[in-house]
Amino acid sequence: MSAPTQQPTPTDGGPAAGGPPRGAGRAAITNAAREIFAERGYHGTSIRDIAARAGLSLSALYHWHSSKQDLLAALLWEGTNDYFEACERELAAAGDDPTQRLRAMVRSSVAYRVRRRVESKIIAQEWRNLEPEHQERLNELADAATRLWTDIIADGIRRGVFHCAHPEDARRTVVAACNAIAQWYDPAGEVDLEELIARYTDIALRVVDARGS
Amino acid sequence: MSAPTQQPTPTDGGPAAGGPPRGAGRAAITNAAREIFAERGYHGTSIRDIAARAGLSLSALYHWHSSKQDLLAALLWEGTNDYFEACERELAAAGDDPTQRLRAMVRSSVAYRVRRRVESKIIAQEWRNLEPEHQERLNELADAATRLWTDIIADGIRRGVFHCAHPEDARRTVVAACNAIAQWYDPAGEVDLEELIARYTDIALRVVDARGS
Amino acid sequence: MSAPTQQPTPTDGGPAAGGPPRGAGRAAITNAAREIFAERGYHGTSIRDIAARAGLSLSALYHWHSSKQDLLAALLWEGTNDYFEACERELAAAGDDPTQRLRAMVRSSVAYRVRRRVESKIIAQEWRNLEPEHQERLNELADAATRLWTDIIADGIRRGVFHCAHPEDARRTVVAACNAIAQWYDPAGEVDLEELIARYTDIALRVVDARGS
Amino acid sequence: MSAPTQQPTPTDGGPAAGGPPRGAGRAAITNAAREIFAERGYHGTSIRDIAARAGLSLSALYHWHSSKQDLLAALLWEGTNDYFEACERELAAAGDDPTQRLRAMVRSSVAYRVRRRVESKIIAQEWRNLEPEHQERLNELADAATRLWTDIIADGIRRGVFHCAHPEDARRTVVAACNAIAQWYDPAGEVDLEELIARYTDIALRVVDARGS
DNA sequence: GATGAATGAGCCTTCATTCAT
DNA sequence: CATGAATGAAGGCTCATTCAT
Numbered sequence: 053m054s055a056p057t058q059q060p061t062p063t064d065g066g067p068a069a070g071g072p073p074r075g076a077g078r079a080a081i082t083n084a085a086r087e088i089f090a091e092r093g094y095h096g097t098s099i100r101d102i103a104a105r106a107g108l109s110l111s112a113l114y115h116w117h118s119s120k121q122d123l124l125a126a127l128l129w130e131g132t133n134d135y136f137e138a139c140e141r142e143l144a145a146a147g148d149d150p151t152q153r154l155r156a157m158v159r160s161s162v163a164y165r166v167r168r169r170v171e172s173k174i175i176a177q178e179w180r181n182l183e184p185e186h187q188e189r190l191n192e193l194a195d196a197a198t199r200l201w202t203d204i205i206a207d208g209i210r211r212g213v214f215h216c217a218h219p220e221d222a223r224r225t226v227v228a229a230c231n232a233i234a235q236w237y238d239p240a241g242e243v244d245l246e247e248l249i250a251r252y253t254d255i256a257l258r259v260v261d262a263r264g265s
Numbered sequence: 266m267s268a269p270t271q272q273p274t275p276t277d278g279g280p281a282a283g284g285p286p287r288g289a290g291r292a293a294i295t296n297a298a299r300e301i302f303a304e305r306g307y308h309g310t311s312i313r314d315i316a317a318r319a320g321l322s323l324s325a326l327y328h329w330h331s332s333k334q335d336l337l338a339a340l341l342w343e344g345t346n347d348y349f350e351a352c353e354r355e356l357a358a359a360g361d362d363p364t365q366r367l368r369a370m371v372r373s374s375v376a377y378r379v380r381r382r383v384e385s386k387i388i389a390q391e392w393r394n395l396e397p398e399h400q401e402r403l404n405e406l407a408d409a410a411t412r413l414w415t416d417i418i419a420d421g422i423r424r425g426v427f428h429c430a431h432p433e434d435a436r437r438t439v440v441a442a443c444n445a446i447a448q449w450y451d452p453a454g455e456v457d458l459e460e461l462i463a464r465y466t467d468i469a470l471r472v473v474d475a476r477g478s
Numbered sequence: 479m480s481a482p483t484q485q486p487t488p489t490d491g492g493p494a495a496g497g498p499p500r501g502a503g504r505a506a507i508t509n510a511a512r513e514i515f516a517e518r519g520y521h522g523t524s525i526r527d528i529a530a531r532a533g534l535s536l537s538a539l540y541h542w543h544s545s546k547q548d549l550l551a552a553l554l555w556e557g558t559n560d561y562f563e564a565c566e567r568e569l570a571a572a573g574d575d576p577t578q579r580l581r582a583m584v585r586s587s588v589a590y591r592v593r594r595r596v597e598s599k600i601i602a603q604e605w606r607n608l609e610p611e612h613q614e615r616l617n618e619l620a621d622a623a624t625r626l627w628t629d630i631i632a633d634g635i636r637r638g639v640f641h642c643a644h645p646e647d648a649r650r651t652v653v654a655a656c657n658a659i660a661q662w663y664d665p666a667g668e669v670d671l672e673e674l675i676a677r678y679t680d681i682a683l684r685v686v687d688a689r690g691s
Numbered sequence: 692m693s694a695p696t697q698q699p700t701p702t703d704g705g706p707a708a709g710g711p712p713r714g715a716g717r718a719a720i721t722n723a724a725r726e727i728f729a730e731r732g733y734h735g736t737s738i739r740d741i742a743a744r745a746g747l748s749l750s751a752l753y754h755w756h757s758s759k760q761d762l763l764a765a766l767l768w769e770g771t772n773d774y775f776e777a778c779e780r781e782l783a784a785a786g787d788d789p790t791q792r793l794r795a796m797v798r799s800s801v802a803y804r805v806r807r808r809v810e811s812k813i814i815a816q817e818w819r820n821l822e823p824e825h826q827e828r829l830n831e832l833a834d835a836a837t838r839l840w841t842d843i844i845a846d847g848i849r850r851g852v853f854h855c856a857h858p859e860d861a862r863r864t865v866v867a868a869c870n871a872i873a874q875w876y877d878p879a880g881e882v883d884l885e886e887l888i889a890r891y892t893d894i895a896l897r898v899v900d901a902r903g904s
Numbered sequence: 905g906a907t908g909a910a911t912g913a914g915c916c917t918t919c920a921t922t923c924a925t
Numbered sequence: 926c927a928t929g930a931a932t933g934a935a936g937g938c939t940c941a942t943t944c945a946t
Contacts, residue, residue, distance in 0.1 A: 095308030109932050221464050228445040229438035251431050255438050258471045521734030644890050651868040651894050658867040677857050681864050684897045748911050
């Protein structure tokens with residue numbers, strides 16, 4: 053169907069309900085692409101599937117996006133960027149303390165994986181299907197996000213707050229744990245977001261061996 | 266490039282070493298498929314690519330495997346089964362102690378992800394491209410593997426050796442951390458397998474909050 | 479871009495000079511179409527290309543011309559007609575003498591191929607892409623032009639001025655020679671129009687074997 | 692080559708009559724392409740049209756030719772090369788005399804345009820649709836053919852046998868006249884090949900102003 | 905055991921065109 | 926006068942698969 057599954061896009065919001073209200077083309081397509089790419093993967097998805105789910109013709113899709121690859125690139129970049137900005141926002145509020153900063157990162161990450169499960173899956177799996185130029189651009193953003201984690205853990209160790217011997221492996225573990233959430237979390241289940249954040253914060257603190265905080 | 270990149274498969278074993286493994290049709294194809302599926306994904310790989318890398322004709326491929334889907338299914342099942350058997354082997358040697366059993370699981374998992382990086386990537390990513398019947402069969406095996414972890418952690422808690430409040434999240438974290446190794450580990454790097462096992466064992470024990478062992 | 483490359487079209491004539499010919503929609507489109515049809519051929523040209531080079535939107539194009547085919551038909555007819563009228567004009571001034579009349583035809587033809595190279599190419603190549611009705615209409619005009627040549631040569635032979643045994647082949651040769659000019663003539667080269675006319679008049683007179691004139 | 696439009700190829704002769712005898716793929720396609728490209732032009736021809744006329748499936752076409760462009764390039768190259776070789780063959784037999792050599796060139800050219808009308812049309816019209824690399828390769832061959840004419844006329848003038856003042860224009864006229872034959876000649880008409888050669892030889896000699904031979 | 909030829913379905917993309925505004 | 930959004934048909938090409946040899 054054409055209804056946005058995830059975050060509402062400012063551009064649409066319009067008449068809604070039913071077929072895509074003439075003019076909501078771009079968003080309808082983006083949403084449809086997001087869903088189907090997540091379900092079947094980039095190569096497993098045909099551009100006809102996307103157009104159909106968006107309730108538009110094949111050609112309308114090309115009116116808004118120049119190619120299947122651009123559609124993917126836009127989706128991945130938008131998603132990664134949103135994640136990065138969410139982290140920065142939480143960090144800005146977290147102050148200077150490594151433990152608080154690590155908590156902020158876990159909160160941002162878990163929240164993102166839960167709220168944007170669909171993007172999260174795509175980002176994890178379809179990254180390799182980007183053409184080199186798009187991939188490079190995305191890499192820089194991803195590296196910046198990695199650095200956020202790295203710096204916090206390094207700082208915690210320096211200040212004697214974290215005690216893990218291998219910070220890189222600790223970082224990888226925490227990130228992998230948060231990322232995995234997108235694969236299994238059921239929003240209809242018993243665990244709500246805040247509870248989940250609490251649980252993964254605990255785990256993260258154990259992984260970096262935080263003591264006395 | 267028909268030469269096996271990874272572990273030699275028992276099925277082949279032939280004259281090997283050098284040119285296109287004389288008469289080793291089946292294995293050549295399996296190996297080629299494994300590599301290319303890992304590189305480009307199931308839908309991104311064409312059966313012609315596989316035949317070409319195996320140094321065989323398209324028709325030869327069909328002589329050995331009945332379809333592209335079967336090729337994938339065989340690969341995934343074989344890989345998952347090998348992993349499961351490796352776990353059982355290590356567990357048999359580990360005795361009854363939860364800590365020793367968890368160590369055994371981490372050892373099996375890390376070793377598998379390192380030695381069979383290619384299969385590991387495929388298992389992680391291409392699972393969804395299996396047709397339902399194959400998927401179901403594989404699911405049972407995967408669930409059995411999950412149960413190995415679950416039972417060990419549950420036992421550890423019951424015996425007061427592990428203290429984590431949310432065993433499922435602990436299990437997911439440890440498994441995700443081990444799985445991720447396949448994505449980043451560089452066998453030419455400085456960290457050898459035993460060192461890596463040691464590090465991830467430590468992390469796993471912190472995640473389940475093992476005390477006094 | 480959108481500036482007319484060749485002769486100014488009476489239809490436009492507007493403010494012109496510089497940017498997109500203000501309000502000169504129709505002419506801008508005709509000119510753009512002429513250029514691109516000549517460069518890439520009818521089927522090799524998209525209506526979007528034309529609109530883009532004219533600096534107009536796709537819909538504007540349809541405001542002025544009812545279809546791609548009509549655009550071609552208009553171009554071809556206009557061009558052929560201009561050629562025919564140029565011939566008649568020169569002939570009217572040439573009087574009755576077959577030699578003078580042949581000279582007039584060569585002059586008209588060479589001048590047209592030089593001054594309107596672009597149209598000339600289109601007329602030569604895109605004729606076959608006209609739909610039957612347009613083609614028929616154009617044929618009549620082309621036949622009339624052919625008859626101008628035929629009659630002059632026949633008259634010259636009758637009067638004993640020309641001596642070629644096969645007037646049709648002579649006519650075809652002269653016409654082919656003039657037509658070819660559009661393909662190779664370089665207006666920036668050393669040979670100017672008058673010189674070229676002189677040369678081809680000589681050739682034509684040799685081809686029809688004119689003696690004592 | 693199986694479909695009989697033009698010269699018979701020794702390679703075929705097989706089962707004939709009816710659909711293309713399994714195995715005659717390559718030639719059937721080449722022949723079909725030649726015909727349709729000549730009728731509708733490169734861009735006006737769809738690869739499906741070609742396959743259909745060849746009595747094969749679309750995919751079979753791609754089994755034999757890697758792309759539509761390659762099909763065109765092969766056709767153009769083959770045709771131009773055949774023409775060039777025919778010229779060289781006739782010239783070898785013509786000896787040293789400029790008049791005899793010019794006669795040989797006219798003979799080769801007229802014969803080619805008559806016997807291979809279809810190729811001739813394609814060569815004349817579709818040259819511009821070749822991609823640059825193919826175009827360049829073909830250009831060299833075409834230039835070599837041009838040089839054959841140029842050298843003969845220059846030699847004739849030097850020896851005082853030809854007297855035209857502008858050899859390049861003479862050459863262009865003769866070549867254009869011969870080329871044009873492909874457009875109008877009707878093999879079912881009254882003029883046979885030898886007669887046509889005689890007529891165009893006469894014209895050519897008049898154009899270069901050959902005297903006393 | 906292995907091959908080359910052939911196929912039908914489907915892929916991404918572009919086309920000429922229309923229509924509400 | 927002019928536009929942006931939308932469309933159905935068609936374009937070139939690739940796919941997994943089959944079959945006679």
